[in-house]
Amino acid sequence: MILKRLSLLNFKNIEQADFKFDAHVNCFVGKNGVGKTNALDSIYALAFGKSYFNPITSQNIRHGNDFFVIDGTFDFTEKEERIILSVKKGQKKVIKKNGKVYDRISDHVGHIPLVIISPSDRDLITEGSEVRRKFIDGIIAQSSSKYLQSLLNYNKVLSQRNALLKFFAVNRTFNQENIDVYDEQLAKYGTYILNKRNEFLDNYLPLLKKRYVDISGNATEKIDLTYKTRVNETSYLQLLKQALKDDLKKQYSTLGIHKDDLVFQLNDFPIKKFGSQGQQKSFLIALKFAQFDFLRNLKGIKPILLLDDVFDKLDENRVTQIISMIMRDDLGQLFISDTHAERTEKVVKENTSNYKMIYLN
Numbered sequence: 001m002i003l004k005r006l007s008l009l010n011f012k013n014i015e016q017a018d019f020k021f022d023a024h025v026n027c028f029v030g031k032n033g034v035g036k037t038n039a040l041d042s043i044y045a046l047a048f049g050k051s052y053f054n055p056i057t058s059q060n061i062r063h064g065n066d067f068f069v070i071d072g073t074f075d076f077t078e079k080e081e082r083i084i085l086s087v088k089k090g091q092k093k094v095i096k097k098n099g100k101v102y103d104r105i106s107d108h109v110g111h112i113p114l115v116i117i118s119p120s121d122r123d124l125i126t127e128g129s130e131v132r133r134k135f136i137d138g139i140i141a142q143s144s145s146k147y148l149q150s151l152l153n154y155n156k157v158l159s160q161r162n163a164l165l166k167f168f169a170v171n172r173t174f175n176q177e178n179i180d181v182y183d184e185q186l187a188k189y190g191t192y193i194l195n196k197r198n199e200f201l202d203n204y205l206p207l208l209k210k211r212y213v214d215i216s217g218n219a220t221e222k223i224d225l226t227y228k229t230r231v232n233e234t235s236y237l238q239l240l241k242q243a244l245k246d247d248l249k250k251q252y253s254t255l256g257i258h259k260d261d262l263v264f265q266l267n268d269f270p271i272k273k274f275g276s277q278g279q280q281k282s283f284l285i286a287l288k289f290a291q292f293d294f295l296r297n298l299k300g301i302k303p304i305l306l307l308d309d310v311f312d313k314l315d316e317n318r319v320t321q322i323i324s325m326i327m328r329d330d331l332g333q334l335f336i337s338d339t340h341a342e343r344t345e346k347v348v349k350e351n352t353s354n355y356k357m358i359y360l361n
Helices: 036-048 119-126 129-143 145-171 176-216 236-250 277-299 316-328 341-349
Strands: 002-011 014-020 025-029 067-075 080-088 094-097 114-117 223-228 261-266 304-308 334-338 355-359
Touching (some): 002 036, 025 036, 036 067, 036 080, 036 304, 036 334, 114 277, 119 129, 119 277, 129 145, 129 176, 129 261, 129 277, 145 176, 176 316, 261 277, 277 316, 316 341, 334 341
Antiparallel strands (some): 002 067
């Protein structure tokens, strides 16, 4: 799968742009603020129906305008597809595939497999559990539409249950039957989500460990990723019943798969506290390349790979090693953003002659 052409209109700070791409490596280069990251983000948006950096759709419309359009042409092995994402203020976003509008945006997720590596990925280590849940959910959702729909249903029921808990507190009332209705639905969707997460990690962890060695060059360091949940301690319904007293007091659902976490470890210790900056960077990149491997193995298609501003966050040797690994393993189409054109071209040129420099100003 290759992205051949891309047209942008009023997306973020890009008023209008048209690009034609190389089938292997494409480098967006230019000074800070010219739209390099936004160009990468538009490719992400075509795959997921939303920005990677700002999921609030209306805020991605160029200032002073009331709409944006992203138009991309993809070359699959046996066919060509045109994907258009259009957004207008006050209206629902629209995604079209070959002129046909999707009934639900969620039906499109996973059709264009894609992995992005960005400086903001550091949040996976430094921030709270919600960021890590979104990471794992995002990968599984690309591979399973049923999972994505179950996740949407779970979050809807969770919101309704929380609203009911607040209603009880404000009105000083309580109705067990109403709670039971939501608990049964949460248990149904939550159990499915939990099982899929565990199943995913069984397949993902070996890929992660291999990629960490590839990227760090250190086979003696032992990394691990464990799934932390309270649900395994008892049945889902029983867990909700046990938490009800506390839920009523706090006016929200305190336990469930929406509170689960991923624990990143290096040599049996949390990498957040005991990993060096270099080890943490290697771990984060390994996370994303393992995501790439997982999606490729599952779908039989090489995902598009976006590398945003990696030179400014990694030393040149590490970037060279990553580019070399991408070329060696033939990982498909790659997009890079960087402020220094000569530096980017030097590293890319050492590994392939098939590349395109795209200068933005």
